[in-house]
Amino acid sequence: MATNSDFLVTVLLAFVRVVVVLVVLLTAIAYAVWLERKVVAHIQSRWGPYLVGPHGLLQPVADALKFLFKEDILPREVDRVVYYLAPFLAFTLAFASISVIPFGTSITIAGRTIPFEITNLNVGLLFVLAVTSLGVYGVVLAGWSSNSKFPLFGGLRSCAQMISYELALGLAVVGVVLISGSLSLREIVEHQQHHVWNIVIQPLGFLLYFTAAIAETNRTPFDLPEAESELVGGFHTEYSSFKFAMFFMAEYANIVTVSCLATLLFFGGWSGPVFGPPLLRALVPTFWFCAKVFCFLFVYIWIRGTLPRFRYDQLMSFGWRVLLPVGLLNVLLTGFLVAWGVI
């Protein structure tokens, strides 16, 4: 009987963790959109959303309701199966990668230790990269199935871009893996707690990672797949209503994921000054983690408000002729340093 109730509690706890992470992530996405509109508005000397709620704080709710009640248009001659599959694929994959991200240490309630994460995979870092590499299908299939020229160009561009920058992204994290000797995100953070944050010894790796991550999530200045001045809206031109909202949420979920990963890999994850009673000791690390992720989100928006869009050929030659060689150099240098026992 005891083992049976034990099993039930474990299942229940896992369920609670999933629900908490999903709710927090969805809220974070909603308010990342609000933050983006606000920050970009202030950069451009405007007020941004101001009418719905104080300082426009209820704008995400209004937007969600609007998406729900918009007419769902199915263009003629689309490939129905793939057309419906694409937004689901983009959305599911974007949310799947959050499942291996650890948010803090752990909390002990009634003799039971609950880690702050959905699951701990010993190849967590590779899992995130794998899910990200599958994410391109959502975009590509949306572009193809719409049977319309602008989405097709958007899909093709995004396909080429994501393949090119995935390499740089993978190479950028190799340095971190070499230093900590593990692919588990938790172990990478723990290694940084015992030594120094990886940003100190991997500044080049961080710059590479951050640049490639912006391109991988299709953000300005690398948002060629949805360049509105030349492609209308890119791959999601023919999507309306909630299917469009799913692409939208997937994009912001990806931004949150790469920000989490940047925090974990280069900025010591949840490490920071910890104080107070045991409960506070368990929660403060999570606060540090969220604060660091927030900083990254802000920098993302700041970059969007500041830099103009690249040209397509510039984007490709930058990826292959600059990021890739520099990434290889970083791996080589870090490999030598690790082999000589310097770091």
Place this chain on the structure above:
Amino acid sequence: MAPLFYIFAAVAILAGLSVVLQRTPVYSALSLIVVLCSLAVVYLLLGAEFLAVVQVIIYAGAIMVLFVLVIMLLNARQESPTDRSRIARIAGVPLLAVFVAEILVAVWGQFGNSASPAPHGFDAGPRAVGELLFRNYVLPFEVTSVLILVAVLGAVVLAKKQL
């Protein structure tokens, strides 16, 4: 674990059939991605997490993206049936029978040995794979990379000729 294995094995086989039977090239490619992902789950069930993730990154995430890209560039919508080749009509079924028999014999030979295909102390982590690759099999590994380099050079030369 066993029910999960049967579910994903069935998914892999059905998707594999769908690769061959679909008329639209994009559907075939998508079915192939399903096959590769279900194989990754089977690796995962065997405790080879690293192999599972690498399978998804390389096959589903890189190679199949190129397949889909090429299909999109050619804008292949639906295959038109051609006259089936005579060799395929005559030799197809017997060759298939031989192939299936071969697999059955191989599987039959395995069944008596042990219940679990993964032996005890079996390590498929990145460290173990890396050591095998760069110590025991370093020559085949390097030869393979040279082979791939040759293929890349060949592709560049062919493309330049057309320009």
